[in-house]
Amino acid sequence: MRTRLATVAAAAGVAVLAACSSPAPSGEASAASCTPAKGKVTLQYWNTVPGMDKVVDLWNQRHPDIQVETKNISNDQYGTLGNALKAGKAPDLAQVGYDELPNLRTQNAFVDASACKTATAAKSKFVPWTWSQTSFGGTGVFAMPQDTGPMALFVRRDLFEKYHVAIPTTWDAYASAAQKLHKADPGLAITFFDPNNAEWFNGLLWQNDAKMYGYSDDKWQVTVDSARSRQVAAYWQKLISGKLVRTDLANGSTQMYAAYQKDRIASYVGAAWGYSMFRDNLPKQAGKWSVVPMPTWGTDGASGDWGGSTVAFMKGGKHLYESVEFNTWLNTDPEALAMENKLGGLYPAASAGLRLPSLEKGVAYYGNEKIFDVFADSSKKIDTSFAWGPTQKTVNLALQDAMAKAAAGDGTLTDALSAAQHAALTSMKDQAIPVTAGK
Amino acid sequence: MTDTAARATSVVAPTRVRRRLRGGGPRAGTVAAFLTPFFLPFLLFYLVPVGYALWQSLRVVRRTGGQYGTSYTAFGGFEQYAQVLRNTEFWSSIGRIGLFGVVQVPVMLFVALVIALLLDTPLLKLKAFFRITAFMPYAVPGVIAAIMWSYLYSPQLSPVVDLLNGIGLKPDFLGPGAVLWSTANVSTWLWTGYNMLIMFSALQSIPQELYEAAKIDGASNWTIAWRVKVPIIAPSIVLTSVFSIIGTLQLYAEPAVLRQISSNISSTFTPNMLAYTVASGNNYQQAAAISVVIAVITFVLSFGFMRLTSKRAGL
Numbered sequence: 001m002r003t004r005l006a007t008v009a010a011a012a013g014v015a016v017l018a019a020c021s022s023p024a025p026s027g028e029a030s031a032a033s034c035t036p037a038k039g040k041v042t043l044q045y046w047n048t049v050p051g052m053d054k055v056v057d058l059w060n061q062r063h064p065d066i067q068v069e070t071k072n073i074s075n076d077q078y079g080t081l082g083n084a085l086k087a088g089k090a091p092d093l094a095q096v097g098y099d100e101l102p103n104l105r106t107q108n109a110f111v112d113a114s115a116c117k118t119a120t121a122a123k124s125k126f127v128p129w130t131w132s133q134t135s136f137g138g139t140g141v142f143a144m145p146q147d148t149g150p151m152a153l154f155v156r157r158d159l160f161e162k163y164h165v166a167i168p169t170t171w172d173a174y175a176s177a178a179q180k181l182h183k184a185d186p187g188l189a190i191t192f193f194d195p196n197n198a199e200w201f202n203g204l205l206w207q208n209d210a211k212m213y214g215y216s217d218d219k220w221q222v223t224v225d226s227a228r229s230r231q232v233a234a235y236w237q238k239l240i241s242g243k244l245v246r247t248d249l250a251n252g253s254t255q256m257y258a259a260y261q262k263d264r265i266a267s268y269v270g271a272a273w274g275y276s277m278f279r280d281n282l283p284k285q286a287g288k289w290s291v292v293p294m295p296t297w298g299t300d301g302a303s304g305d306w307g308g309s310t311v312a313f314m315k316g317g318k319h320l321y322e323s324v325e326f327n328t329w330l331n332t333d334p335e336a337l338a339m340e341n342k343l344g345g346l347y348p349a350a351s352a353g354l355r356l357p358s359l360e361k362g363v364a365y366y367g368n369e370k371i372f373d374v375f376a377d378s379s380k381k382i383d384t385s386f387a388w389g390p391t392q393k394t395v396n397l398a399l400q401d402a403m404a405k406a407a408a409g410d411g412t413l414t415d416a417l418s419a420a421q422h423a424a425l426t427s428m429k430d431q432a433i434p435v436t437a438g439k
Numbered sequence: 440m441t442d443t444a445a446r447a448t449s450v451v452a453p454t455r456v457r458r459r460l461r462g463g464g465p466r467a468g469t470v471a472a473f474l475t476p477f478f479l480p481f482l483l484f485y486l487v488p489v490g491y492a493l494w495q496s497l498r499v500v501r502r503t504g505g506q507y508g509t510s511y512t513a514f515g516g517f518e519q520y521a522q523v524l525r526n527t528e529f530w531s532s533i534g535r536i537g538l539f540g541v542v543q544v545p546v547m548l549f550v551a552l553v554i555a556l557l558l559d560t561p562l563l564k565l566k567a568f569f570r571i572t573a574f575m576p577y578a579v580p581g582v583i584a585a586i587m588w589s590y591l592y593s594p595q596l597s598p599v600v601d602l603l604n605g606i607g608l609k610p611d612f613l614g615p616g617a618v619l620w621s622t623a624n625v626s627t628w629l630w631t632g633y634n635m636l637i638m639f640s641a642l643q644s645i646p647q648e649l650y651e652a653a654k655i656d657g658a659s660n661w662t663i664a665w666r667v668k669v670p671i672i673a674p675s676i677v678l679t680s681v682f683s684i685i686g687t688l689q690l691y692a693e694p695a696v697l698r699q700i701s702s703n704i705s706s707t708f709t710p711n712m713l714a715y716t717v718a719s720g721n722n723y724q725q726a727a728a729i730s731v732v733i734a735v736i737t738f739v740l741s742f743g744f745m746r747l748t749s750k751r752a753g754l
Contacts, residue, residue, distance in 0.1 A: 078719075079719075082721070102507070103721070105507045106502075106507050106508065106510065107510065107721065108507075108509050108510070194702075195702040196698075196702045215506050218504075220506070247702070248594070248613075250699070250700065250702070253699075253700065254593075254595070254596060255593055255594070255595040255596065255700065258595040258596065259595065390507070391720055391721075393719060393720055394716075394719075394720035394722075397706040397716055397719075397720075400702070400705075400706065401705040401706055401707065403702075404702035404703060404705060405615075405705075407702060408614070408615040408702075408703055409615075410615065427720055427722070430500065430522075430722050430725065431500050431502070431510065431721065431722070432499075432500045432501050432502035432508075432510065433502060433508070
């Protein structure tokens with residue numbers, strides 16, 4: 001009996017050890033080879049887009065030799081991917097947000113598809129900033145851009161007109177408009193600041209050229225807390241302190257729509273994919289909304305991006321050539337883009353996508369304005385050198401926690417930036433990533 | 440041990456015979472057959488994960504050069520533990536649920552005890568109805584309960600808030616000071632019935648003769664409740680306290696749901712939320728260390744509480 005117990009214990013020990021042993025370290029793989037397979041190939045594509053299976057059906061009909069299977073992982077996108085990677089069962093292609101690309105790359109999740117000519121040739125087909133994200137500013141091709149969230153200002157034109165306030169084109173004018181609206185109707189706020197939405201705030205930082213990260217001297221340079229980011233933080237802190245913006249609403253929540261429904265908020269700092277939010281949730285406000293360019297900081301009229309994602313080439317995929325063929329079609333073919341826009345509400349990253357018939361028409365809800373012209377223009381003005389960090393999720397959470405404190409009157413948004421800077425440095429050190437505080 | 444030897448010693452030492460039977464005799468197979476269904480899952484789903492967490496907590500991430508590099512893990516001793524113990528977020532989450540537990544657990548158990556005693560009096564009618572009603576919230580999954588309460592707390596949607604606004608009150612259930620107690624309220628609502636039922640079943644097992652004896656001695660119902668019933672069910676009260684202490688330290692679902700509507704619940708609000716947040720940033724090693732530290736604190740607190748009360752509770 002004793003020996004049997006010992007055997008069981010030893011077996012368990014071996015199982016534990018086997019589960020924990022880490023692969024021997026090796027340098028990051030260089031570009032994989034790109035040779036077409038002989039015979040029929042089946043690819044796995046994990047995504048988060050509603051209706052994506054229909055787009056893939058179209059491809060499958062036309063390409064009997066490259067069949068694609070889809071799986072919707074929107075429930076826990078990065079958890080599912082992380083686990084699959086750990087288990088060595090990652091799909092050929094997977095949906096990854098721009099801000100999660102560096103994180104997954106530090107986990108060695110991607111293959112460089114630049115050995116495939118189709119992949120490198122696709123560069124010219126995308127809006128420049130999107131390609132710089134998927135190539136990490138280099139020559140590799142780790143993902144194809146899919147959709148984007150160029151930012152713009154959604155305004156309740158009727159409320160601005162009612163109180164004779166001009167629609168602001170600069171952030172200074174936006175702040176004084178906030179004051180005027182509030183004075184005219186103390187129950188009306190120009191917008192809300194959602195402290196639990198770091199992605200949105202990061203979009204504002206991007207617009208002000210407040211780069212969060214750099215890389216030099218063989219080290220990541222963390223500049224989350226910089227003069228430019230502090231300018232954005234101080235601006236919103238002033239609006240919060242003056243009680244000119246609300247801080248009690250979460251983006252996309254029932255409460256948020258209720259506040260808009262009751263005419264309590266006059267504008268929304270949003271992204272292209274958000275055009276359907278108001279249309280679908282506040283049908284009675286049709287004709288009252290307009291989309292105008294983001295208020296600007298300087299004279300260059302730079303814009304920012306909030307959200308959007310890519311389709312990445314995952315490590316472990318065995319059919320790189322076929323993956324590239326499918327991925328390129330999926331994200332540059334006008335027919336595919338039109339379906340993704342219609343079924344999934346995606347705002348394309350491909351230049352051809354911006355000229356889709358559905359995106360050139362006026363939109364009824366917005367008084368037949370050609371709102372997508374505003375977004376297309378915004379996308380062109382997004383800085384191409386902005387980069388995300390390898391522990392972005394952790395940094396975002398730290399930023400949110402501290403922004404929530406600031407919104408509750410404990411500290412300021414500037415403090416939140418220094419908390420996020422600290423979280424970036426600590427979390428990167430924890431991952432053994434060479435890092436220093438940049439200037 | 441040979442059979443002859445066993446027979447020889449059996450006369451003088453019967454205990455050794457018993458041990459022999461348990462050890463290697465023909466019944467060992469039967470014993471193993473009965474125990475395997477318990478020990479195999481226990482090993483697979485308890486000991487192995489705990490062992491894995493312990494192992495992980497002793498590892499650190501290393502990386503080979505370049506901007507992105509390739510990571511691997513190496514033995515790091517107690518490095519992760521040192522970081523956890525230095526982490527101010529960790530200690531503030533412990534302090535937060537400490538405060539939560541000190542207030543919520545006694546309140547909840549007191550209410551549970553009162554309901555259990557009321558259900559046990561001969562005075563109350565419709566006992567089955569009240570018993571089920573009091574127990575019902577426990578049948579609601581924690582996440583659902585938290586979603587339900589989040590509607591009652593939400594200033595834009597709640598009829599309760601509207602009502603209070605109507606009489607001139609401006610409650611903010613989700614404000615920075617109040618949100619901890621709003622969470623405590625959800626936990627209390629969920630778990631009171633469960634604790635009540637444990638106490639109530641203990642009350643049911645008290646022989647009626649004791650009450651008759653007490654009545655003959657001139658005890659009122661009130662005296663019987665506090666002087667007879669409560670001391671007798673003290674072991675159950677200790678048990679529910681230990682369960683509640685463990686539950687408090689593992690608090691996750693309720694604050695995680697309320698976080699959706701209140702930015703005043705941070706991603707590190709409770710120790711378990713901190714562990715989850717750290718794990719979601721790929722730092723599984725440190726998340727494992729946090730889990731081990733939470734487990735140790737839970738262990739120390741529950742056994743400490745048991746020791747402290749065991750004499751008085753007659754355990």
